[in-house]
Amino acid sequence: MDLDGVIVFKGWNLKGGLNLEGHKDLSRQYSIINTAIPNELIYPLVDRSGNVQTALVKAGERVLKGQVIAGSKGVQGTLLHAASSGLVKENEWRMIAHPSGLKSECLIIATDGLDECCPVDEPVDYTQLSAADICEKVHQAGIVGLGGAGFPTAVKITPNNVRTIDTLIINGVECEPYITCDDRLMQQYPSEILLGIQVLLRALAIENCVIGIEEDMPEAIEAIQKAIECSGFNQIQVKVVPAVYPAGGERQLIYQLTGRETPNQGFPADVGVVCQNVGTVMAVYQAIVKGQVLIERVVTVTGMGINKPQNMWARIGTPIKDLVSQCGGYNGPIERLIMGGLMMGFSLPDDDVGITKATNCILVATSKEVTKSSEAEMQPCIRCGECALACPVNLLPQQIYWHSQGGAHQKCQSFGLFDCIECGCCDVVCPSHIPLVQYLRASKSKVFLKRREDEAAMLAKQRFERRDTRKAQEKVAQEQRIRLKKLALVKLQKESASSPVKMQDKS
Amino acid sequence: MNFTWASAPHIKPRDSVSKIMFKVLLALLPSIFLLAWFFGCGVYINILLATSTALIAEAMVLKLRGRAVLKCLKDLSALVTAVLIGIAIPTLAPWWVVVLGTFFAIVIVKQLYGGLGFNLFNPAMAGYAFLLISFPQEMTAWAMPESLNVWLFSDIIRLIFSVQLPDAMTIDGITMATPLDVVKTQVAMNPYSDVTVLPLGIETLFAQGWGWLSLSYFVGGLWLVQQGIIAWQIPLGILSALALISAGFYFYDAQTYTSPLFHLLAGATMVGAFFIATDPVTAATAPKGRFVFGFMIGVLMYLIRVWGGYPDAMAFAVLLMNIAVPVIDYYTQPRVFGTRR
Numbered sequence: 001m002d003l004d005g006v007i008v009f010k011g012w013n014l015k016g017g018l019n020l021e022g023h024k025d026l027s028r029q030y031s032i033i034n035t036a037i038p039n040e041l042i043y044p045l046v047d048r049s050g051n052v053q054t055a056l057v058k059a060g061e062r063v064l065k066g067q068v069i070a071g072s073k074g075v076q077g078t079l080l081h082a083a084s085s086g087l088v089k090e091n092e093w094r095m096i097a098h099p100s101g102l103k104s105e106c107l108i109i110a111t112d113g114l115d116e117c118c119p120v121d122e123p124v125d126y127t128q129l130s131a132a133d134i135c136e137k138v139h140q141a142g143i144v145g146l147g148g149a150g151f152p153t154a155v156k157i158t159p160n161n162v163r164t165i166d167t168l169i170i171n172g173v174e175c176e177p178y179i180t181c182d183d184r185l186m187q188q189y190p191s192e193i194l195l196g197i198q199v200l201l202r203a204l205a206i207e208n209c210v211i212g213i214e215e216d217m218p219e220a221i222e223a224i225q226k227a228i229e230c231s232g233f234n235q236i237q238v239k240v241v242p243a244v245y246p247a248g249g250e251r252q253l254i255y256q257l258t259g260r261e262t263p264n265q266g267f268p269a270d271v272g273v274v275c276q277n278v279g280t281v282m283a284v285y286q287a288i289v290k291g292q293v294l295i296e297r298v299v300t301v302t303g304m305g306i307n308k309p310q311n312m313w314a315r316i317g318t319p320i321k322d323l324v325s326q327c328g329g330y331n332g333p334i335e336r337l338i339m340g341g342l343m344m345g346f347s348l349p350d351d352d353v354g355i356t357k358a359t360n361c362i363l364v365a366t367s368k369e370v371t372k373s374s375e376a377e378m379q380p381c382i383r384c385g386e387c388a389l390a391c392p393v394n395l396l397p398q399q400i401y402w403h404s405q406g407g408a409h410q411k412c413q414s415f416g417l418f419d420c421i422e423c424g425c426c427d428v429v430c431p432s433h434i435p436l437v438q439y440l441r442a443s444k445s446k447v448f449l450k451r452r453e454d455e456a457a458m459l460a461k462q463r464f465e466r467r468d469t470r471k472a473q474e475k476v477a478q479e480q481r482i483r484l485k486k487l488a489l490v491k492l493q494k495e496s497a498s499s500p501v502k503m504q505d506k507s
Numbered sequence: 508m509n510f511t512w513a514s515a516p517h518i519k520p521r522d523s524v525s526k527i528m529f530k531v532l533l534a535l536l537p538s539i540f541l542l543a544w545f546f547g548c549g550v551y552i553n554i555l556l557a558t559s560t561a562l563i564a565e566a567m568v569l570k571l572r573g574r575a576v577l578k579c580l581k582d583l584s585a586l587v588t589a590v591l592i593g594i595a596i597p598t599l600a601p602w603w604v605v606v607l608g609t610f611f612a613i614v615i616v617k618q619l620y621g622g623l624g625f626n627l628f629n630p631a632m633a634g635y636a637f638l639l640i641s642f643p644q645e646m647t648a649w650a651m652p653e654s655l656n657v658w659l660f661s662d663i664i665r666l667i668f669s670v671q672l673p674d675a676m677t678i679d680g681i682t683m684a685t686p687l688d689v690v691k692t693q694v695a696m697n698p699y700s701d702v703t704v705l706p707l708g709i710e711t712l713f714a715q716g717w718g719w720l721s722l723s724y725f726v727g728g729l730w731l732v733q734q735g736i737i738a739w740q741i742p743l744g745i746l747s748a749l750a751l752i753s754a755g756f757y758f759y760d761a762q763t764y765t766s767p768l769f770h771l772l773a774g775a776t777m778v779g780a781f782f783i784a785t786d787p788v789t790a791a792t793a794p795k796g797r798f799v800f801g802f803m804i805g806v807l808m809y810l811i812r813v814w815g816g817y818p819d820a821m822a823f824a825v826l827l828m829n830i831a832v833p834v835i836d837y838y839t840q841p842r843v844f845g846t847r848r
Contacts, residue, residue, distance in 0.1 A: 014844070020518070101512055177518075251845065264845030321508070330508070337510040338517055347513050363517075370517040379524050379582060380624030384787040385738060386522070388794070393844035398792055399836065416843040424516030431522040432624075438514045 006225055008215070008240040013256050016392040017244040018425050020177050020343070022216060023369075026309040027302045028180040032188060033312050035326055037084050041109040041317030042354030044096035045070060047150060053080060055107050059090045063109060066118035066293050068142075070107055078152050079142040083295040083315035086111035097339055097356045099346035106354070109317070121291040126199045131159060134203040134288060141287035142294045142357075147171060147248075147277030148340065150358040153284065156274055157203045163269040165204050169257055170197060172213040172220065172278045173241055173248035176341030179361040181298040182278040184311045186213070186220035189282060190227035196285030197236060204274060209236045212257050216243045245343060246423040250275050252392055264419050279360070299355060301327045305334040305364035314355055320362055321351040336370050338363040343424040379432040387426030387436060393419050397426040397436045404443040409450065412443050420444075524623075528583035530736050534727035535590055535782065541723050545716025546598040546649060549663050553605050554593030560609040561589035568618040584623045588612055591631035591783060595775070596638065599648040599682060602667050608634040628829045629789045632822040639822065648682050686712060687774045687818035690765060701762045712772050721777040728781025737785040740794055744801020745780040745808070746771060752809045764813070776808070779821035789829045796839030804828050 045053045053070040057063055063082040070080040086109045094106040126134070139154035170193075174182045186193060197209055213221050225238050241247050241256050251262045253275065260271035268275050276284075279297060286292040295316055302309035307328030314323055320337070324330060338345040339353075340361055355362075387397035395416045403411040417440060426436045542550040565585040569576045592609050612634030620626040639646050684692065686707055712718035731737045749770050756764035770776065775783070784790060784804050791800035804824045811820030842848065 099515075255844075262845055263847075264843065266845075334508075334510060336513060336517060338515075340515075342518050343516040345515055345517070347510065347515075347517070349510055349512050351508050351510070365517065371513070371519050377578070380622065382524060382527075382584075382624050382788050383790070383792045384527070385792050385794070385797075386735075388792070388841075394841045395843060396793055396840060399840075415840065416846070419843045419845060422515075424518070427516050427520070428518050429521055431520075431524050431527055433520045433523070435514055437516065 005228070005234075006221060006238045006240060009242060009256065012242045012244040012247065013259070014252055014392050015394055016390050016425060017246060017252075018390055018428060019243070020245045022243070023178045023302075023342075024174075024180050024183070024216065026178065026304075027300050027311055028183050030310040032181075032184050032298055033310060033326075035312050035314050035318065035323065037111050037113055037115055038315070038318045038322040039111060040319060041083050041086070041111060041315065042094055042319060043070060043080055043107045043109075043317050044094075044098075044354070044356070045091070045105045045107055046096070047072070047078075047356075049150075051076070053078075055091065057088050057107075059088050061088045062086070062112075063088055064116050064118045066120065066295060069109075076152050076155055078144055079140065080316075081142050081293045081295050082109055083317050084109070084111045085114050085116040095348070095350050095353050097348070097353050097359060101347075101349050123289060123291045126195075126202065126288050129202070129288070131203045131205060134199060137288055138203075138284060140293070141283070143280065143283045143287060144294075144357050145277055146279035146283060146297055146357060146360065148344070148358050148360060150356070153276070153280055156276070157200060159205070160269065163267075164272060165269060165274050166206055166208055166272040167258060167274075168197065168200055168204060168206060168209040169254060169268075169273055169275040170209065170211040170278060170281055171248055171250065171253055171275055172211055172217070172224075173253055174217070175214060175243070175245045175248035176343055176345075176361070177245075178302050178363050179300050179341050180302070181300045181311050181360050183217045183220050184300075185278050185282055185298055186217070187223050190223040191231060192285045192289075193224070193278060193281050194227050194231050194233050194236065195289055196281035196283075198233065199284055199288045200274075200276060200281065201235075207235045210257050211236060211238050212241050212247075212253050213238060214243050214247060215240050245425065246392055246421070249392065249421055249423065251421075264416075294357065297355075297357065297359070299323065299359055300361040301364070302361065303338075303364035304366045304369055305331055307331045314359075316357055317354045319352050319354055320348070323355070323362060324351060324364065330364060332366060334364055335367040336363075336365045338365060338370075342370070343428075344422065378434055381430075381432055381434055384431060386429040386431065390425040390429045392423060392425065393421060395420060397440065400443065401434065401436055401439050404439055404446075409443050409447045412440075413447060417443055417447070524582045524584070527736050528587050530731065530734055531587050531782065532583070532590060534731050534736075535594070537727060538720060538723040538778070539590075539594060541716070541720050542594055542598070545720065547663055548660060549598035549600075549667060550594060552602075552664065552667055553596055553598065553600070554590055556602055556605040557589035557593035557596075557609045558586055560606045561585040561613050564610050564613040565618065568614055569622070572618070572622070574622070579622065582623060585613055585617075588617070588630045588634075591778075592634050594778070595631065595635050597646060597648040597682075599663070599666055600645050604638055604642055604645050608638040611637045624788055626788060627832075629783060629786050629825050631786075632783055632825045636822040636826060639817070647684075647688065649685055683715075685774065685818065686715070686717060686769070687812065690812075691818040694763075707765060707769055707773075709768060709772070712769070717774075718772050721772045724777035724781055728777070728785075731781065731785075737781065738787070738790075738794070738797045740797035741785050741790060741801035741804075742780040744798045744803075745784060745805040746776070748802040748805025749776060749809055752806065756813075770809070770812070774812075774819040775821035779804075779808075779825065783821060784825050784828075789825075789832065791832050791835040791839065793836060793839045793841055795841065796835040799835050799839060800828055800832065803831065 051072050053072045055070050057069045064085045067082045068079050069082045072078055089108040089110050091105050092108055093103045096104045135154045135158045143153040144150045172182055172186055228236050239257055246252055254268055254273050255261055262268050262271050283294045296313050298311050299314045300311050301323050337348045339348055339359055381398055383398050400412045400415045400417055420440050422437050424437050566576050569579050589609055596605055612630040616628050616633040617626045617630040732739045750767045753767040753770040757766050791797050807824035808820040811823055
């Protein structure tokens with residue numbers, strides 16, 4: 001590549017990582033298509049981290065496209081908007097887009113096909129907005145990180161007295177195989193993305209921005225670089241990173257681009273960085289410049305099990321089956337339906353599940369592409385250390401696995417259990433076919449469980465001690481009462497002894 | 508439509524234990540041929556005895572432990588242990604030596620500790636040390652290369668299975684002391700003897716086959732490193748420790764101490780560095796720890812070879828360092844990304 005101004009990294013700066021087969025050509029060359037309005041929009045009333053969303057509309061109510069229908073409270077609260085007009089149905093328990101494959105309460109809109117909009121804010125000139133205005137608008141538009149984690153964007157860009165930000169990093173590294181939604185966005189909407197970046201830079205009151213793009217996305221790199229040249233936003237720097245998985249991990253990318261190491265118990269802001277995904281930047285552009293709320297996103301529907309893999313603008317809440325049917329339906333026997341990527345996505349037992357803001361990919365995989373559970377017959381760990389070599393955060397997964405087998409979950413923590421980013425590299429290289437990520441995840445939840453139990457035990461202990469002291473106090477009080485009574489009695493007896501009438505004996 | 512549920516990552520695994528073990532066996536092949544070339548086809552019989560004992564013993568214990576016998580045998584780890592014992596034992600040792608050593612390695616050292624992945628000690632070396640301590644006489648029966656020309660295959664078979672020598676031959680007449688034996692006995696007899704007058708030159712090493720053998724292990728080992736099967740830190744640690752220490756003593760007093768090249772090419776140095784100490788189950792597991800593990804093996808080897816009671820030291824050095832593995836692992840954890848430097 002010989003584009004001026006683009007910095008190309010020769011090597012991957014971190015340890016570990018894997019070179020994976022991309023499978024990106026299934027979908028990357030097709031323009032993003034628009035999708036039809038589905039009959040139903042399904043919104044789970046709980047997000048991936050378990051935060052409850054409260055429904056703000058009632059069953060039977062008619063909602064308009066863009067209307068706020070649910071929201072969560074707190075500093076990290078977010079808003080959810082209807083993706084089309086229609087009637088709100090009774091809440092139902094449906095399977096949701098969650099790794100557990102469990103059902104949860106969902107808000108369901110039966111669409112009416114009219115796609116009637118809420119009154120939209122007049123588009124404003126973003127250069128006239130203050131940082132606080134931008135943050136508020138981003139919050140009102142319901143924007144969360146579209147890269148997968150779903151963290152509220154407004155929280156990330158709100159100025160903070162403790163940490164000084166100097167660099168905005170835009171994550172255009174789609175390191176997971178198969179996924180091409182960010183690639184397509186950068187190819188088709190480079191100037192919109194640049195405007196979104198300008199908005200974010202304004203909110204953060206900084207000038208520096210680096211866009212990290214993976215080396216196997218030449219069209220995207222060229223499109224962005226050309227847009228930078230045309231727009232004159234020269235403070236935006238494109239940097240090309242090697243196609244190593246997981247180069248797109250937030251902390252990994254920050255290290256690759258800036259050499260700064262985010263502390264394991266801290267945040268990117270601790271090293272002066274805010275990192276946003278390309279899709280999120282697009283949503284910010286739409287919210288601030290166009291005045292639109294976040295009701296649709298680009299989803300890659302791909303895999304050998306789908307007839308026509310492509311990228312599509314999908315309304316949040318659209319059931320997977322509707323997207324699949326607009327891609328020509330299933331092709332042959334399907335081994336697995338995955339939401340997200342091959343490495344970190346989760347499998348879904350059913351395709352009647354609404355997509356969420358964090359859904360970047362629907363991967364319909366055949367048995368040629370994924371492990372069959374029977375293939376992965378587990379063998380004992382031989383401590384070969386391949387997992388440690390592949391680990392991008394420098395853990396010794398073999399040791400954590402060993403201690404987790406012995407139930408020594410505290411020991412696991414001392415080996416960095418909670419620094420595991422669950423990227424799955426160790427799993428892929430393990431010759432004994434041990435599902436290491438699954439074991440580490442289980443170990444994490446056991447530590448959580450233990451913590452909760454300890455807290456409960458401590459509360460019970462405190463309660464018991466309080467009860468003990470209360471009992472002791474009651475006893476003292478009672479004895480006091482008895483003593484006083486006795487004294488009173490003696491006094492009475494003395495008085496009565498002097499009087500002619502004799503008291504009856506109490507015993 | 509319904510789909511099967513599975514946990515991420517969904518990608519196919521790249522390698523398997525059987526493939527790793529198979530590659531180790533493959534890397535040993537040239538050395539096995541060389542052993543047969545220099546020391547007679549007794550090595551084939553040794554390997555045959557060892558592998559059949561290993562497979563039968565492992566199957567037996569697995570059955571007793573209620574494990575899937577075929578699935579476990581398929582990992583080929585028992586075969587690797589057996590072949591290592593087969594090549595480590597002198598080519599003219601009686602049959603029961605090999606059988607006993609392999610049985611001990613597989614049943615006591617490996618399976619009684621929980622089988623593959625759970626044994627604390629290197630099974631092949633524990634078996635070897637067990638034999639060396641119990642049957643020192645039989646464990647020195649290395650055939651003399653020159654005597655082999657007049658030997659028939661049937662003679663070797665008879666010798667191994669019924670310990671009968673061909674007519675007009677004595678055991679001393681057909682076996683020879685290994686170069687390391689020569690050093691040990693010479694120094695034991697006379698602490699002030701001059702090792703430079705002994706037949707320990709590099710030419711002798713190659714003429715007797717030891718040099719070529721070491722080279723073949725070295726090449727096979729490098730191939731395993733290139734294939735990513737063994738950790739390079741362990742052989743590097745062993746060879747560098749041995750070379751450094753022996754060079755120090757050699758340059759201090761060349762008449763008492765043999766040369767670094769001698770230490771690298773004689774005895775079990777190469778096979779140990781690349782094929783034995785690299786057993787991942789019983790070695791340290793972090794990269795830094797592996798170097799420490801290897802380096803300490805090298806140090807111990809030199810100590811035992813020069814001042815210990817045995818001419819060679821690979822088995823004891825490896826077993827001693829196996830004990831130290833948990834400590835090494837504890838102190839050589841790599842720095843996790845994002846934690847303080």
